[in-house]
Amino acid sequence: MDEDNCNLPIFKTLSIEEKALLKKNCTVVHFDETEVLFKQGSFAVNCYLILEGICKVVYTNKGRKRIVKLLYANDIVGIDFIFTTENYPYSVYAITKCETLVISPSFIKKMYIDNPVFALELSKKLNRSLSLTISWLINLDFKNTDGAVAMFLLSYYKNTNETKTLFLSRIEIAEIIGYSRESVIHSLKSFSVRGYITTKGKTITIIEPEKLEEIIRLS
DSSP states (O other): OOHHHHTSGGGTTOOHHHHHHHHHTEEEEEEOTTOEEEOTTSBOOOEEEEEESOEEEEEEETTEEEEEEEEOTTOEESGGGTTTOSBOSSEEEESSOEEEEEEOHHHHHHHHHHOHHHHHHHHHHHHHHHHHHHHHHHHHHTOOHHHHHHHHHHHHHHHHTTOOBOOSOHHHHHHHHTSOHHHHHHHHHHHHHTTSEEEETTEEEESOHHHHHHHHHHO
16 A cells, blocks of 8 residues: 555544554555446445546446446545445446555444544545535436536536546436436537537537536526
């Protein structure tokens, strides 16, 4: 494990001794595009901190799949289930090449007992993530297709910063926002015609983000 990883914000409250213990209880693992980090129903044996790349959280029920959310750098997944269940309730797949820090649950459990400040900060991080996810899903329910697509685009580029490439298919975007693939394509074409975005394959560049924000407000 790289020394820099020990100095990530999530580990800032750990002592030198605890960081040394962290090094013994985690490893850096790389995943290729479409590779699975873990599958729904499998035993929850590890927690994953995303260092680089983008992943998707997929929930399956009665043969139907839904992308619940996307994970970006500094997001952590799997940690909220090591205390409550023995199995992951969803699957996580890499969308791009990903670098992750795989952490043993035993380390997290020990820190919850030995370092209450770490436990508090980690709980805050998980609660913020849950709150944002709930807010996102609630807002989507009140948006028409244009508003939902605009919400997704602005959220995606806010989290990916430099990249202009959309690593999701139109079908996957539809699964995230809960509309049909045809509706997503129609909205993207409409945004392009109006000059708000440009599209070329999976590359979508936002030209006028304020116009997308206006669509969100009015939809």
